Amino acid sequence: MLHTFVAYVEDLPGVLTRVASLFRRLNININSLTVGRSERAGLSRLTLVCEASAEAGHRIRASLFKLENVVDVDDIAQAPSVTRELALIKVGANRTTRSAIFELVEVFRARIVDLTAESLMIEMTGVESKIEGLIQVLNESESPILEICRSGKMTMRRGHHTSSVLRAMGTGEDDPAGLDNPDGQPLETLDDRVASEPE
Amino acid sequence: MGTNANTQASNAHLTTPTRLTGAEIVWATLVGEGVTDVFGYPGGAILPVYDALRKFPIHHTLVRHEQGASHMADGYSRASGKVGVCIATSGPGATNLVTGIATAMLDSIPIVCITGNVSSKILGTDAFQEVDITGITLPVTKHNFLINRTEDIAPAIRYAFQIAKSARPGPVLVDITKDAQQGTAIFDFAAAKPRPVRPHPMRKIEVSGLDHAAEMIRNSKRPVILAGHGIIESGAMEQVRTLAERAQIPIALTLLGLGAVPASHPLNLGMMGMHGESWVNHAIQEADLLIACGMRFDDRVTGTTATYATKAKKIHIDVDPSEINKNIKVDQPLIGDLREVLEELLPRISGRDGVAWLKTIDTLKGASAVRDIKNLPDLGHLYAAHVIHDIWRITGGNAIVVTDVGQHQMWEAQYYHHEQPRTLITSGGLGTMGFALPAAIGAKFACPDKEVWVIVGDGGFQMTSSELSTIAQEKIKINIAIINNGYLGMVRQWQEFFYERNYESTPLVSPDFVKLADAHGIAGLTVRTRAEVESAVNQARSTPGAFLLNFMVEKEESVYPMIPVGAALHEMIRRPGNDPLLESPDDK
Numbered sequence A: 001m002l003h004t005f006v007a008y009v010e011d012l013p014g015v016l017t018r019v020a021s022l023f024r025r026l027n028i029n030i031n032s033l034t035v036g037r038s039e040r041a042g043l044s045r046l047t048l049v050c051e052a053s054a055e056a057g058h059r060i061r062a063s064l065f066k067l068e069n070v071v072d073v074d075d076i077a078q079a080p081s082v083t084r085e086l087a088l089i090k091v092g093a094n095r096t097t098r099s100a101i102f103e104l105v106e107v108f109r110a111r112i113v114d115l116t117a118e119s120l121m122i123e124m125t126g127v128e129s130k131i132e133g134l135i136q137v138l139n140e141s142e143s144p145i146l147e148i149c150r151s152g153k154m155t156m157r158r159g160h161h162t163s164s165v166l167r168a169m170g171t172g173e174d175d176p177a178g179l180d181n182p183d184g185q186p187l188e189t190l191d192d193r194v195a196s197e198p199e
Numbered sequence B: 001m002g003t004n005a006n007t008q009a010s011n012a013h014l015t016t017p018t019r020l021t022g023a024e025i026v027w028a029t030l031v032g033e034g035v036t037d038v039f040g041y042p043g044g045a046i047l048p049v050y051d052a053l054r055k056f057p058i059h060h061t062l063v064r065h066e067q068g069a070s071h072m073a074d075g076y077s078r079a080s081g082k083v084g085v086c087i088a089t090s091g092p093g094a095t096n097l098v099t100g101i102a103t104a105m106l107d108s109i110p111i112v113c114i115t116g117n118v119s120s121k122i123l124g125t126d127a128f129q130e131v132d133i134t135g136i137t138l139p140v141t142k143h144n145f146l147i148n149r150t151e152d153i154a155p156a157i158r159y160a161f162q163i164a165k166s167a168r169p170g171p172v173l174v175d176i177t178k179d180a181q182q183g184t185a186i187f188d189f190a191a192a193k194p195r196p197v198r199p200h201p202m203r204k205i206e207v208s209g210l211d212h213a214a215e216m217i218r219n220s221k222r223p224v225i226l227a228g229h230g231i232i233e234s235g236a237m238e239q240v241r242t243l244a245e246r247a248q249i250p251i252a253l254t255l256l257g258l259g260a261v262p263a264s265h266p267l268n269l270g271m272m273g274m275h276g277e278s279w280v281n282h283a284i285q286e287a288d289l290l291i292a293c294g295m296r297f298d299d300r301v302t303g304t305t306a307t308y309a310t311k312a313k314k315i316h317i318d319v320d321p322s323e324i325n326k327n328i329k330v331d332q333p334l335i336g337d338l339r340e341v342l343e344e345l346l347p348r349i350s351g352r353d354g355v356a357w358l359k360t361i362d363t364l365k366g367a368s369a370v371r372d373i374k375n376l377p378d379l380g381h382l383y384a385a386h387v388i389h390d391i392w393r394i395t396g397g398n399a400i401v402v403t404d405v406g407q408h409q410m411w412e413a414q415y416y417h418h419e420q421p422r423t424l425i426t427s428g429g430l431g432t433m434g435f436a437l438p439a440a441i442g443a444k445f446a447c448p449d450k451e452v453w454v455i456v457g458d459g460g461f462q463m464t465s466s467e468l469s470t471i472a473q474e475k476i477k478i479n480i481a482i483i484n485n486g487y488l489g490m491v492r493q494w495q496e497f498f499y500e501r502n503y504e505s506t507p508l509v510s511p512d513f514v515k516l517a518d519a520h521g522i523a524g525l526t527v528r529t530r531a532e533v534e535s536a537v538n539q540a541r542s543t544p545g546a547f548l549l550n551f552m553v554e555k556e557e558s559v560y561p562m563i564p565v566g567a568a569l570h571e572m573i574r575r576p577g578n579d580p581l582l583e584s585p586d587d588k
């Protein structure tokens, strides 16, 4: 099954290698990996998607937690969540073929972010299938795709009330080991947190 | 034992922040962490550190190969429970450490390895003797550090000690560039303290789990405790014993668990697994409840997992959440430090009537318990079993025995009965030949007052026999028993059983080991018959310096019983010949 792990990791050299190495060792291919700054100082947030057996999820999460630089791990699994991907697509198009692309972009609610005499660049955010859809339609059009750059997936649980969210809303109990603890103090498991999950 | 020449330093820098060079900071931090002995080998990229050594009260043992240094640190730790420390230079020095680091990793042994590296300005340029040792050791360390600033040295080393010791222990490597060693910084030991250990969030002891486990134990008819190395690392010997005694549960031990429960304890069945006694494995296969304590269901103890203890429910107590359901699916995990978990569990355990089950196991023992090779009459042949049995008898079972890997290792486990934890030191997880001699040197430094025996094969001895010079230089007393069968015996045994006796590349020509010892100024003796064993062992023990015994044993003897790879735990190969031999009185 497809696993989506969301992890907070210390923003230090080599940390990504340690995370990736764990999957390499298990001979698991990482389908997608995105990393960037998070709301917590000194910590990056990453979303990692891979194909592995259902049982493997527990062990991967447990093993990720064992890495010294990993502060928090969530296995999203089937939980209600929002996943998005960003794609930049450069298409060869001139004055005559351009307008057809404009129409497509409109339909897919994408945006044109660069335009030259011979090419244009489309920016599109959405779920994977939507991006695949646009790529397919472009492939079927007269205008050749010149380059595709995709960010990989970013995932966030829906309405998942971590202690820091609760505190921000003024309803959470004071939790010194909360998610946004700057010293990287212990965190409670995500499973433990109050999760109201509408959908 | 080598004398400690480096004692002139005062420890003022430990309490008052002081400006020191990076090299001095390395030693000052080690002193602060309580280190008294390190094992290492110098070279260009670590020379500043060596230059500063004379100012600090630490004894450095010069090894003959860096693999020896990491094994010595490992043996030091296994014997004492403290963190072992080894040091090497960049490039080949660092790569030579790797086998020892992996050995420590697979057996969860806390060691800290310090390596020098080229200057930070030329890092990554394939400079002379540069290797990416943090990259190389990433999968075989719990964690590692690449340090290129002097002020980061003390925090990294202190952090390394914390990581090495905490939760499931393991090796940590700190790689320090030469310019960081040469620079200066304010050394503030207290301020270099690492942040508190971040507990693994999946590691927590749940009341419901404890209650359930207690109920499973109460309701079981045929329970077995599986006792592993975690008992020793967690210091839970007392608690495991109490659990067994209170609920009358027999105990089976893993190789690394030997010593965690006294061999003479009436509930101790003995070693399980590939070369475990048949009744131990049968008991596991017949059990209706397994209580795994600090063990990880390694393939060497389960046989094929599909047929492993299918009638048993399983409770798994382990400090490492990633071990749960890894090899064997368990019914009730209890994730936490073993001693803490058992302390919570014990109040929930009351007396249980275990007589019927213990009786059943006793009948399982049947004739196999007395059809033991050690009881073979002396027909002029020398069996390794004789040798090890006699060493056990003569040392009263009180020595620290360090074994290598192969048949002799299994015979040691079968015939040397360990009463105390940390008296068997052996490479279980990685199975590293060449481990014994250097690990024994480390063990002797950790426990200078204990009798230390090396039991090693003729093959494995030659992998690290250069450390004989280290023994001579350090003037330490170690007794070495070479079980000389002229073969890479364990591999030959596999060839005998599974490759139609095609003894390809396993017969082994060796030097005259007694002469080799003599060349190092170490006394020795070759022993060919059982009649000579006792006096030879006594001579070794009473000789003040190190002593080497070269036991010329039966060449094509095999270790029985044996579970072939891929077979079930109860499908073992038994010793051919069915004549039960009676136990002689001194064998009891």
Ligand SMILES: Cc1ncc(C[n+]2csc(CCOP(=O)(O)OP(=O)(O)O)c2C)c(N)n1
Pocket (backbone or CB within 6 Å): B404, B405, B406, B407, B408, B409, B431, B432, B433, B434, B456, B457, B458, B459, B460, B461, B483, B485, B487, B488, B489, B490, B491
């Ligand atoms: C470094 C290393 N290389 C290879 C092996 C594979 N191996 C396991 S046991 C063994 C034979 C050991 O021979 P010896 O040291 O003479 O001991 P014996 O089995 O004869 O008692 C070998 C080659 C190993 N465990 N470690």
Ligand SMILES: [Mg+2]
Pocket (backbone or CB within 6 Å): B457, B458, B459, B483, B484, B485, B486, B487, B488, B489
């Ligand atoms: Mg041999």
